[in-house]
Amino acid sequence: MVKFLKRFYLTLIFIFLYAPIAVLIVYSFNESKSRGYWGGFTFKWYAELFRDRDIIKALYYTFLVALLSSIISTVIGTFSAIGIHNMGLFGKKLALNINYLPVLNPDIVTGIALMTLFISVNMRLGFLTMLISHTVFNIPYVILSVMPKLKQMDKNMTEAALDLGATPSYALRKVIIPQIMPGVITGALIAFTLSIDDFVISFFTTGSGVTNLSILVYSMAKRGVKPSINALTTLMLLTVVILLLLINKRTTKGDELIP
């Protein structure tokens, strides 16, 4: 009985989670352009998707910004975390607290604060400002996922390496970085996911001509979204599920799925 209730409840939650996605998938095969009317089965929106320059451009910017900002923030974040880890008590506390601000602050405040900065220094809003903003909110997450690994690391390791004649940079490359690698990878993944899904901060810090997928959907939602967006959703879901299944097959411990 309890087992049945558990399954029933979990099923209901899954229906709730997947209902909107299912609706989008169904509509992606709908011949009719109208959302409420079924006009027969078609693949035409998939063909249209690849011809739609707005969508392709938005996808391009979404991935470019996510890729660049996650690489930049992983590099800066990892080195900064090592630096912060080696700072004195006061400096460490101060740095970590300021680092926490973008995590604790609502997106909208971070977004308008950055926009205010860019406009105040007369920077033109566009690709660069969006990239900087994504990097600004990504670095704290990288630092937060690298720090615990640094704390776990045995201090004597680095000292032993140095005693054995390693230069500090050699010790960094061969001893410290490999040990904190899981944290670095988690940080990079969080950064990439946050960037790809971001709307609020991009909305305030980008200019004309540079939109990501979220901004495109937002601007379409009022006038009616093109059905090719539904086709895109279906393809995205497929990609995510395939990727996750592959990852799941390779890792034995499921807990690693959660950053």
Place this chain on the structure above:
Amino acid sequence: MKNKARFLAYPYMVWMVIFIVVPLLLVLFYSLTEGNIKDPSSLTFSLNNYKRVFDVMYLNVIWKSFKLAIISTICCLILGYPVALIISTIKAKYKNIVLMFFLVPIWMNFLLRTYAWMSILSPNGFINRLLSWMGLPTLSIMPGQTAVILGMIYNFLPFMVLPIYTVLSKIDKSVLEAAMDLGANKLVTFVKVILPLTVPGIISGITMVFMPAVSTFVISQLLGGGKELLIGNLIEQQFTVQRDWHFGSALSIILMIMILISMAIMSKVEKDDGNGGAPRW
């Protein structure tokens, strides 16, 4: 090495000042001034922006933002806790798969999923078509507060489940066995052992749901049909439509302060329980 390695953080210290501290100070500065932002010499110190916030109309919006966010957070907790509990009891073999499919939706674009709810809830949307097909009276959920709350629960539920699940999965099984050995039944074990142990997870879940819920402007815009203004919508309008940066900045500062206060209260509750305050997932 110890002393040299700290230099690695210095570039980021500069970065933090430029991109985190200065922007917030600018917002604070604009909230305390009046005049034309394009012409710095025209700016004068003023508290009027803050006085304006105390207009009944704006206070109502702020009250509503808190009300909707609190309702959604409570719903997420009530719906999410059992989910975390159930997932934690699933056999290891299937656990990964269930967990994974729970996470898939958050990997899909947030805007797309909210937009999809529009197709489901709108007056001639999926639900109403189904109801009228069955000969039942139709619902008018969207646009409205119910739709906004639903959208919030939908979007933020995983952020309630994940921290609770993480804490649950770390509970030492022998503690539960000890409780059972000492004669506690399942209900008592849950209330006296499991629940107190998951308080840190609950707290971080609450903050992770409440904070985005109180400051959202997208969900209320799309599912509230532009009628359900929240503080996020007010701020967005001041910056994009009204072009009143001073008032928009004052609203942002107030939002920030209110969230900081709520989180301070939350971390105080958690302090009684031991652990530190970082989000746990």
